[in-house]
Structures are given as structure tokens and as C-alpha cells.
Amino acid sequence: MSWRDNLRKGRSHLITVAILLVASSVIVRIEDSALQREAHKPQPRNQMVPLRHASPDVLAADPKRERCGDVPSGRRPCPDINRRRPTD
Amino acid sequence: MNFYFQQFEHRRPPEPLRRSVIGERIWQLLAITSLILGAWYIGWRWTDSLNWDAAWFALPLVIAESCAYFGLILFTLNLWTTRDYPRRPPPERIGQCLAEPPAEDRPVAVDIFIATYNEEEELVRLSIRDAKAVSYPHPINVQVHVLDDGRRETMRRVAKEEGVNYITRDNNVGFKAGNLRNAMEQTHGDFIMICDADTRVFPTILEHTLGYFRDSDVAFVQTPQWFYDIPEGITLTNWLGQRAGRPGRWMGAAVETIFGEIRIGEDPFVNDPAMFYDIIQRRRNVYNAAFCCGAASIHRREAVMFVALRAFAAAIDKATREDKSRLLRLIRPRKDPEAEALARWQAAQEQELTPYKFHVSEDIYSSIVLHQDRERRWKSVLHPSVESKMLSPQDLLTWTIQRFKYAGGSLDIFFHDNPVTAPGLSLGQRLMYLNTFWSYLGALWNVMFLCAPIIYLLTGIPPVDAYTGDFFAHALPFLVANELAFLAGTWGLSGYKGKVSYLASFPIGLRAIWAVIRRQKIKFPVTPKERQEGNYLNLVWPQLGIMIATLLGFGWAAGCYWLGVGNFSAGGLIANGLWGLNNILAMSIMVKAAFWKPEEA
Structure with a gap:
């Protein structure tokens, strides 16, 4: 079997990866935006820019930032709080 | 005498997969990466992500994930390397x-x-x-x-x-x-x-x-x-062509140009061994x-x-x-x-x-x-x-009997005469037999994976702290590495069939576990070699139930979110919606199999 055929047989893995990447990126952006709105923070100029790309000043100003303090700084993604807890 | 399988007599079996040293090294590297990322993810799930306000939901799910991760370790060990036993010339005396x-x-x-x-x-x-x-x-x-x-x-x-x-x-x-x-x-x-x-x-x-x-x-x-009698199905181009004429053919051809050949109606019982x-x-x-x-x-x-x-x-x-x-x-x-x-x-x-x-x-x-x-x-x-060549189950009843025999027999040994802890086997053999038994126990955690999105969609209660960056930062690297690892590890075969079959056969696994725990005597009819006539919807009601509950849940959750009722978030809705969609697609294969009939020769 050719390389192309083998790749075709394994396409479900690649499709899954693509869906995972796209979906997670969309979800993180939506949640970030919602979080920004909820925290009354100024939105990034482009609404679609996630918070992890925001300036350190913005992150420092977030009172709930410590929730993701345990994430390695190199991949610190965003303020992570459970704003949708049932008890909220 | 005419048999349905006579039309397939010309078929020849596929050659065994060729072993590539480079391919194997890539698989091993990705597998190790996947396991390390998985350990990191599972550790984080236990220590930092649980929604303790809904422990009744969060704990079973994280236990299910941990069990599945343990199964992944065993499966990775199983697939680690190909080393065929050396062939020798046929003996004369x-x-x-x-x-x-x-x-x-x-x-x-x-x-x-x-x-x-x-x-x-x-x-x-x-x-x-x-x-x-x-x-x-x-x-x-x-x-x-x-x-x-x-x-x-x-x-x-x-x-x-x-x-x-x-x-x-x-x-x-x-x-x-x-x-x-x-x-x-x-x-x-x-x-x-x-x-x-x-x-x-x-x-x-x-x-x-x-x-x-x-x-x-x-x-x-x-x-x-x-x-040798597994239905080959027809290509998407031809399938759409039969239904929508030339535009259908064009559409099918366009999709197949991008994704490669897609066959409709191929191997309806995901039998491919x-x-x-x-x-x-x-x-x-x-x-x-x-x-x-x-x-x-x-x-x-x-x-x-x-x-x-x-x-x-x-x-x-x-x-x-x-x-x-x-x-x-x-x-x-x-x-x-x-x-x-x-x-x-x-x-x-x-x-x-x-x-x-x-x-x-x-x-x-x-x-x-x-x-x-x-x-x-x-x-x-x-x-x-x-x-050699042999006949596959040609209807869902036969398929179910066969799978139930495998599951019940293996679990019977596991529960009543477990070789994993008995003396005699080498470590590798113990792990391989444990892998077999563990895979049959998988029905228990698969139920949790099928129910989790439904629970969220109906109640708005997330099992994790939140579906935000922190969650995906931990889950995504593991899930992506895992998919890529098994793309390399099963290079040349479709991994989707196995995944679907494993998930969708959860009722058989549960029934086997229940029967073996109760030491129930089960009578097996001989697996029929010819197609049994009938409608087998009664065999797939659990799968159908999962599909309906997921769809209803999604409708309910979307409605609540739209009206601002409940605790639904857009992120949670998308994440669980996609998870539920994956489950629906897996279940649908078994439901379709219940209605499958061979085409007239």
C-alpha cells in the first residue's frame, strides 16, 4: 500500500485532531470574551484575540488570575475560573 | 446450491502490514509523549479540575478517565513493537x-x-x-x-x-x-x-x-x-450520483478528492478483524x-x-x-x-x-x-x-451472539480464575492478558463517557471546573498526541472502526459483566453461518437511547442558553455538543447495522 493509501486509512485520526484544535480554540476564545465581559475588562481591540495574547498589565489587573497560577508560565492560557458553577 | 458468498469467491486477502523500523520509532516516540501528557492530564484532573460541587458526577467521570488511561498504557505496551516469530522451512519428518x-x-x-x-x-x-x-x-x-x-x-x-x-x-x-x-x-x-x-x-x-x-x-x-464476504459498499461519488444525479457525483468527487475514497455501506458490523x-x-x-x-x-x-x-x-x-x-x-x-x-x-x-x-x-x-x-x-x-477465509456474521443477532461469547468467556476467566495474579506467567504475558480483560471491562467506563455529555446538556453541571484555557491546555496536548500516536501505531489500518465498535458495543460488555458476576449460566446458540431474517431494533435500544437523549439534551441546553436560563456556557455547550456528536456517530453505526440487509446479488 502506498503512503497516500495508508494516510487515507488513518484520516479519522487527522480529522479528530483538526476538530479538537479548531473546537478548543473557538471555545477558549468564546470563554475568554465572556470572562472579559463579566470582569468588566476592556476588550482587546480585536474581539477574537484570546486573553493569553493580552498584555501582562491586563493579566495582572485580573483579580482572579491566581486560578491558573499553577499552569507553567510558558503556556499560561488565561484566567481560569469557574464562573458557571451551579452554586454561583 | 447457490450461496450469497459465491459472488465473493474471487476476493484475495490483504497482505500483512509491512513493518518499518522508522515508522515504529515514530510510533514509540509519539506513544511515550502521549502517555506522559496523559499522566500530566490525569494528575491535573484529580488535583485541580474537579467540580466538587457536583462530586456525584465529577468523581465517576475522573475515575472512568483514569481507568481508560490505564487501558491506554496496556494497549500501548501491546502495540509497542512488531517482532514476528522467525519462519522456518516445513519439516520433512x-x-x-x-x-x-x-x-x-x-x-x-x-x-x-x-x-x-x-x-x-x-x-x-x-x-x-x-x-x-x-x-x-x-x-x-x-x-x-x-x-x-x-x-x-x-x-x-x-x-x-x-x-x-x-x-x-x-x-x-x-x-x-x-x-x-x-x-x-x-x-x-x-x-x-x-x-x-x-x-x-x-x-x-x-x-x-x-x-x-x-x-x-x-x-x-x-x-x-x-x-471474505464483508460488504465493500460503494464510493461516495457513486452513492451521491445514484441519489442526486450529476450534481451528486460532482459533490462526491470533490469530497473524495480532499479526503480520499469514502465508502458507504462498507463493513456494516465493523467486523474487520x-x-x-x-x-x-x-x-x-x-x-x-x-x-x-x-x-x-x-x-x-x-x-x-x-x-x-x-x-x-x-x-x-x-x-x-x-x-x-x-x-x-x-x-x-x-x-x-x-x-x-x-x-x-x-x-x-x-x-x-x-x-x-x-x-x-x-x-x-x-x-x-x-x-x-x-x-x-x-x-x-x-x-x-x-x-484461510471464512464467513462474517451477516446480521446483528449473529454479531451480538459472537461478541457476547467473547466477552462473557474472557470475563469469566478474569473473575473466577484470574491468570494475571496466578503464578506462572511472565510479566509481559500478565500485562497482555490483563489488557484483554481490561478491554472487556471498558464497557463500565464507556457508559460514563456516553452519559457525561448528556448529564451536562440536561443539567448544565460541568464535571470540570470550567471549559476554559486551563482545561484545554491540559487535555488538548494529550488528546492530539494520542490521536497522532495511534495514527502511526496502526499505520495502514483504519483506527476508527475499532474505536466505534468498542464504544458502541457497551451493552454487550455490560450484560457480560453482569452475567459473570452473578455466575449466571448462559446458553449459547451456535453462531449462525447464514443470515437470520428479522428486525433487530430490540438489540440496539441502549444505543438508540443514548442517541435520543443526547439530541434532546442538546436541544434543551441550546434553548436554555438562548433564553439565559440555567448555568450553560457557550464553551460547555460546544465541548459537550461535539462530544455528544461523536457518541451519536458511534452509536448510529450499530443502529444502522440493525436495519442492514445485503443487497440482492
């Missing part, structure tokens, strides 16, 4: 297959057993003819025996017409295993080839497999089972842990006798004192050979009182007994090339 030179060296003798119960006689005739056509490069003594547990005169006549031996008995004790045992008592070949009524061996099977027995420790050789034989079983050769699956396997008679004796000894060991003395009385030596034969037969009947009621588990149980022996150190071999 029996002395070449024994550790000690025999008193009289002679050509090898092989008994081919074709076990039947109620299958169509003409179907068995095809198997007999193929067995008779087996060739060998040296003089050899091959005897074909039809083992008829149906005691049919018509079957006897077919055997006579074909010039092969006919063996029957006056009871059905032990089902197939009992049938084989009865035949063993009446035959004397050095090797035994086990065939089902529909097993059509290729002429080369002995030439390609007897060489392994030059190693006198090799107990059996299992060859891959290949279903290549994943099991060419990947899972073959890669157990390195651990000496490939197990016997019955049909299309060749056994050293000495090894089979060894298993029988061990089973018999175990039966005596487990028996009550009264039973024990009865058995010992039965097997004591007698002067009269007829009386001794009768006593042996009676003892064999007693032996049926072992806990192994599921005849299909005899295959894996025999393998375990052989592997456990510390003095003899028997070896098992999975021969990578297909050497």
Missing part, C-alpha cells in the same frame, strides 16, 4: 519437530478437524474440499475429519461422498470443545488443525505454518481470520502472549493433551472429596481396555463440571494454561499471513 529423536522417524501426520453442528451440509462440503486440497512440499499424512455434533445422516453422507472421516457422538457435552475432545480421542495425528464449518483453508496453510513447530516448544500457531490479528495479536509475539482463537489454528497434539491433563487436574483439585474419589475411581488403570475407555469417557464428562461454561473461552483458557507452565515453557505463534 516428525523428528524435526521434537526435542528428543523419536523411536521411529516418519512423515508428519496432521488431522484437520471441521467442527459442525447445524450448518448447511453443502457449506461444509466446500470446507471439506478446500481441506482436501491442502498441499505440502514433502510426503505428509493429512486426514480430514468432519466432527458433526448434529448427528445428521445427510452430513455423514457428504463426508462419505468426499472421502473424509466422519465423527459424531451421542451427546453435545462441552459444545465445540467437547466435540473437539471427542475427535481427539479417535485420532492420532501429530498436529491438529481446527476449522469451523465455514473455514476454507488455503492450500499453503501447512507449508507456511508447520515450520514453526521445528521449535519443539511451540504449542500452537494461530493464523489470522479473514472474512485486521486490527485484532495484524496489530493486537501479532504484536503479542514479542511477549509470547498471542492466544488461540479457535478456527484456523494448528496445534501440537502433545500440547493439547497437556492442557487437557492440567484442566483435569484442576477439576480434581477443585472438586469436593466425594467428587474427587469418584473421579479417581474412574481414571484408575483397568485391565479391560474397553472398560478403561468407558471410564476415561465418564471422567471427561465429569471434567465438564469446570467453571468454564462458555465454550469460546476454551481457546483463550487453553492458551493461558500453556503459557502458565513454568517447566515446559510453551510458546504460541501468531502467523501474520492469512491462510
